[in-house]
Amino acid sequence: MKIYNSLSRQLEDFVPLNPEQVSIYSCGPTVYDYIHMGNARTALVTDIVRRYLVYRGYKVKLVQNLTDIDDKIINRAAELGVSAKQLAHQNGEAFFEDSQRLGIHCADVHPKATEHIPEMISLIQTLIDKGAAYVIDGSVYYRVNQFAEYGKLSGRKPEDLLAGARVEVDERKEDPRDFDMWKAAKPGEPAWESPWGKGRPGWHIECSAMAMKHLGETIDIHAGGEDLLFPHHENEIAQSELATGRTFARYWMHIAFLKIDGRRMGKSEHNFILLRDALDHYPTEVIRHFLISAHYRHPLDYNPESLAKSEGALRRLNNCLDALKKYEGGKDGVPSSNLDRETLPLQEAIQTMKSRFVEAMDTDFNTAQALGAIFTLVGEVNRSLATFDGAAAPVFARAYQVLTETCGVLGIYDMDAEDDNNVEQRDQLIALLLDVRQEARSRKDWDTSDKIRDRLKELNIEIQDTRDGATWKIIS
Numbered sequence: 001m002k003i004y005n006s007l008s009r010q011l012e013d014f015v016p017l018n019p020e021q022v023s024i025y026s027c028g029p030t031v032y033d034y035i036h037m038g039n040a041r042t043a044l045v046t047d048i049v050r051r052y053l054v055y056r057g058y059k060v061k062l063v064q065n066l067t068d069i070d071d072k073i074i075n076r077a078a079e080l081g082v083s084a085k086q087l088a089h090q091n092g093e094a095f096f097e098d099s100q101r102l103g104i105h106c107a108d109v110h111p112k113a114t115e116h117i118p119e120m121i122s123l124i125q126t127l128i129d130k131g132a133a134y135v136i137d138g139s140v141y142y143r144v145n146q147f148a149e150y151g152k153l154s155g156r157k158p159e160d161l162l163a164g165a166r167v168e169v170d171e172r173k174e175d176p177r178d179f180d181m182w183k184a185a186k187p188g189e190p191a192w193e194s195p196w197g198k199g200r201p202g203w204h205i206e207c208s209a210m211a212m213k214h215l216g217e218t219i220d221i222h223a224g225g226e227d228l229l230f231p232h233h234e235n236e237i238a239q240s241e242l243a244t245g246r247t248f249a250r251y252w253m254h255i256a257f258l259k260i261d262g263r264r265m266g267k268s269e270h271n272f273i274l275l276r277d278a279l280d281h282y283p284t285e286v287i288r289h290f291l292i293s294a295h296y297r298h299p300l301d302y303n304p305e306s307l308a309k310s311e312g313a314l315r316r317l318n319n320c321l322d323a324l325k326k327y328e329g330g331k332d333g334v335p336s337s338n339l340d341r342e343t344l345p346l347q348e349a350i351q352t353m354k355s356r357f358v359e360a361m362d363t364d365f366n367t368a369q370a371l372g373a374i375f376t377l378v379g380e381v382n383r384s385l386a387t388f389d390g391a392a393a394p395v396f397a398r399a400y401q402v403l404t405e406t407c408g409v410l411g412i413y414d415m416d417a418e419d420d421n422n423v424e425q426r427d428q429l430i431a432l433l434l435d436v437r438q439e440a441r442s443r444k445d446w447d448t449s450d451k452i453r454d455r456l457k458e459l460n461i462e463i464q465d466t467r468d469g470a471t472w473k474i475i476s
């Protein structure tokens with residue numbers, strides 16, 4: 001497997017530190033509001049990275065934090081006239097609810113910043129003891145010039161950093177690049193006791209402390225949105241590596257922005273679509289398909305046309321899997337009859353699809369190509385379903401198995417929904433109608449037979465008469 005490492009700016013072979021367990025830390029949301037589709041892209045990619053590693057036989061420990069104390073939370077809470085704690089709690093719950101609706105599996109640990117204040121204080125103290133931090137008026141600053149490798153992730157040179165940092169000069173800092181790890185309390189703001197007086201942690205120290213507490217001093221994969229690369233991740237590295245003397249994260253993955261009308265979707269841009277609103281309009285699988293229809297390092301545009309394309313693709317996939325489902329659990333293998341030669345292209349297509357899927361995902365989780373492989377096979381299966389009947393059942397059973405397995409990794413096929421009571425009842429009703437129609441046909445009552453066929457077609461259910469009797473499928 002290869003992962004593009006933002007640190008080395010190249011594809012690298014993926015070799016976890018501990019072959020038994022891959023550790024992943026993903027920067028979670030600052031819970032001052034609901035998450036938007038751009039945030040959802042980052043969360044979904046992390047979910048798929050984890051699912052795929054599990055599919056490839058790894059054990060994975062995923063930690064995704066909640067930043068539940070921050071300027072944004074304090075300001076928003078003041079606007080709304082609620083406490084910062086209450087606002088963070090509500091939005092934290094909403095985040096879990098939205099993630100679950102998008103089919104994102106819970107991380108192994110969801111640490112909250114406010115529950116890790118002692119760890120943050122201890123890490124800051126270590127940095128002070130090493131001469132890498134200084135205290136001014138109850139705030140603690142990181143001394144950037146103590147870390148020779150500062151800038152290695154973002155590739156920014158000291159002079160660029162100085163120019164950038166001058167925008168918000170704090171005269172008290174020794175160097176404009178220095179950043180705060182502990183903020184002295186301001187009246188009315190939430191604050192915790194510390195050796196430097198009452199205050200609260202800075203955002204960067206939160207992630208360093210939570211990542212190391214739950215995953216150790218060195219983690220395998222650190223993931224986050226590309227907007228976090230600088231300064232957040234650069235600062236996480238500086239704090240963690242100076243404190244421990246070890247590599248903090250071995251592979252840095254950055255997920256590209258979601259765009260809307262050609263601009264980055266973001267709260268600050270006032271052009272965002274909330275995930276929960278999108279989920280009210282589109283099924284989970286359609287949104288998942290859309291969000292992974294481009295490779296995670298490439299930009300992706302949110303627009304109704306793209307979502308309509310994903311809807312169409314999902315309809316094709318579901319029709320195909322519905323048609324294949326009846327072969328599920330059938331004898332897996334090759335047909336023994338003379339169909340053997342005729343179904344050979346389909347057998348080969350199944351094999352090709354599986355290797356293309358693995359190759360795509362092994363190459364930096366290329367979901368766009370993985371979807372391409374899946375939909376090529378869907379096309380092949382649809383052609384074969386029209387040609388072959390039950391005699392090709394073993395090949396169809398194999399196709400069903402491979403498709404559900406790979407779609408399961410991407411989370412674009414909800415097998416549970418298929419077992420839904422409604423679906424079961426629908427299938428039984430259609431079977432009943434087909435029986436009635438068959439009886440009518442045997443009486444040569446063509447009017448009734450045609451009426452059933454036509455009325456079902458109005459309901460987007462198409463009947464096909466085959467040698468083995470009538471079958472049906474859902475059409476768009």
Ligand SMILES: [Zn+2]
Binds near residue numbers: 232
């Ligand atoms: Zn973070």
